[in-house]
Amino acid sequence: MKMKRGKVLAAALAVMLVLTLALTACGNSGGNSTNGSDNGANTGNAGNTGGTVNEPKEEDTKPAEKSTLEFWANKFEPTTDAWFKKWTDEFNKTHENIQIKLTIVPGDAWAQKMKAAQAAGKAPDLYTMNYGGIANAAKLGQIKPLNDLMDPSVFNDLYDNVKEFVSIKGTYYAYPKLVEPSAVLYYRKDLFTAAGLDPEKPPVTWDELIDYGKKLTQKGIYGLATAQTAPDLGWSSWGLQYNAAGHLPIADDWSKADVMNDGYKKLLDYYKTAYESGIMPKQGLSAYADAAPFGKGKVAMEISGSWAIGLFRNDYKSMLDKIGVAPMPSIDGDQTKPTSTLGGWTLVIDGKSKHEQEAADFISYLLAGDTNIMIDFFKTSQFSKFSPRKSVDEAMNQDEAAKNDPWRKLIAEKVIPYAKAEPIYPWDISMAFSTAIESAMKGESVDKALEKAEKTINDFIAKNKLAGTNPINQ
Template identity: 50%
Template sequence: MKGTAAAGATTISFWQTKFEDYQQKWFADQIAKYNSSQNKVFVKYTVVPGDVFETKLKAAQQAGTQPDVATTNYGSISDGVAQGKFAELDGKIPAEAFADIKDNVKDFVKVGDKNYAYPMLVEPSTVLYYRADLAKAAGLDPEKPPTTWDELIDWSAKLTKGKVKGMTIASTKADLSWSSWGLQYNACGRLPISDDWSKAEATSECYTKLLQLYQTLFQKKYMPQTPKVGYPDAAPYVNGEVAMMANGSWAVGQLKDAKKPELLKNTRVAAFPSVDGDPKKPTATLGGWTLTVDSKSKNQDGAADFINWLLASDPQRMAEFFKLSGYSKFTVRTSVDKALASTPEATNDPFMKIINDQVVQFGKQEPGYPLDISNAFADAIESSMKGKADIKASLEAANAKIERTIQQQRLAGKGNG
């Protein structure tokens, strides 16, 4: 980081996971502004590649050289607090800053009634993208996208023509383990384990409909049978291999970066259909990033001041970030929503308002339980969709795996509802 600390200033270290190039530039520019705006705190900025971030951070923590501030995903907060990694931020960041966080995001950074992080953004895991021109050619009304799973199957059937499949959605365990969380909530109003993590609940009848959705799309060959890329990659849609796509909000950035104006012009977005058409039921979980202060930091107040300035103060600062993202990521603060509402570029974006109002508003927090639980349910989806076992047997197998995980990892009572 360019610049030097003023005499008597407190130096804090900030490790940030490497993201897209525009993000790195935004962070660097903002930190330079912060450092020059006052002479009490100086931020030393380090970008760490994502594939080694956790390894380097753990080594630094063991050596006592951990950063004062670090990027942290939502799913790591609860476990991190249990391990004593994060400092409480109440009293260090103004209460009004936490009050500004949207209601369905507030609990993402809390453990109990205490705040241990400040959120930066959310990215809904599941959005429906579709080709309006292909829908119209198939006799479908592109202004009335499917709202139920049955309607989605009907659209997928009618849009499957020649080499073009009607739909693409996750089909491998690695992708299904996390991309189906929102649809699990949609099907049953919860995840396949009790709130306190003491009992598996994967055999609940409501999950049958979810597995039937995946099974029908795959076995009717309305979706690619051997996808070349994973769920987060929009390439099949960009390349014209599919007419509809389930993907996260980040796919908006991929579509804009593709430099295919006709594709962009003909693309529409909608909330992913609900099991029964209820638009207020969640269809996506909200992943994203926060900034945390290390519990062993000797400069917690300075670290918190920087976080407050960067993420929780001037709404225009974060509004500019979302503009740079191509509106593919979404705000967590009501004041930033208001700032964007007065920005013509944001209000005229064909995707932002729909995703924000119809998806983000009803999104749920990602579960904090071990990945083994998610993998067990993903196995059930993949097994049934590809005909390795019927739906009932697949769910029973998932239930047994979850029960074993609860016992082996002593999870009972550790859930937070």
């Protein structure tokens, strides 16, 4: 919210004080609030019926108190860092009584820096947080609820599936900036044609994906690249876990593992077959998040996140007309079932902040206000990230660059509506299951790999007393 008290107002009040000292009437000025809300200057009681001018209180003659808030943002791509700085500066120019001090924190230093700040009672007023951290932080009181600090309409503007990412039983604890699908299929249309495949008909089932991969594999070019180590599989396979079994590998109340079913057996079989067929490199060419091998022409089909679009458009411009984009194939070809999870980032207010209203005003300005601010962000990201807000998408559909972008349109319409939220349970659960996938890929029987995962997950639940602690169910 804008606060426009300055030297002119202070001077005017001073003159009024001199004039009113000569008057004998008295009244209440109402006082000023310093909680960051957009209060006007109280120079008199407009409702006074006594025919006299109210005498201002002493505090009414002082300029409004300036609040300086600490804002920490994770370090992302240079374009994202620049976007944060640009619009924080714009906010500071137009809100003289609320000033935001932005600090960009590298990811490898984030946890240690935040822990130290919290221990010293100097945590930032607001900061970035990914979806997976929200529920637990809310449960522990580490972040503040936003319902009473922001206009209800900004939450109604969110897509229904995204509302679930940032709220618990109707209470919102974060406001989302973006969503990023974790699994999208990229393929070389020219190599499809050379292999006798229709470049306008990418594979839609796991079996087709492997069959296409075999036809596309040739000297120097692998047919398929996807995650193949436990750390990468831990998060990149969440959507396929939902696709195969309809749930994640732990009961909803976190009381026990839930992995011994036909769906998960088929999931591990898919990875095992793809790896053993020779269409994938035995040693990954890069991490899952890095689609550079595809851009360099070493891979015919690549499964990666939507962020790969930015990489291709920035670093491999000569390849763009050869790249096709499609939803990740599903177990049975039904692409209205999830094959991807939606990662992404939000802004939250620290649970101990003394400036929660001012922080909420900044969040409203940056993420929930003028659609042009967020359109600017999505343009700088080369439309590789997507909006959680309906009004922003509606505005982008009127923007020439956005509405004519076929990749943005495809992912927005055919991937995001069916994607699931990332899980909020401890990472150890994801690693236990992804270790089973990697083990099966590299020779272990599917049944044995799942049995090990079941035991590891159940042991972790017991050791950490996880049963019944899912904050969503409490």
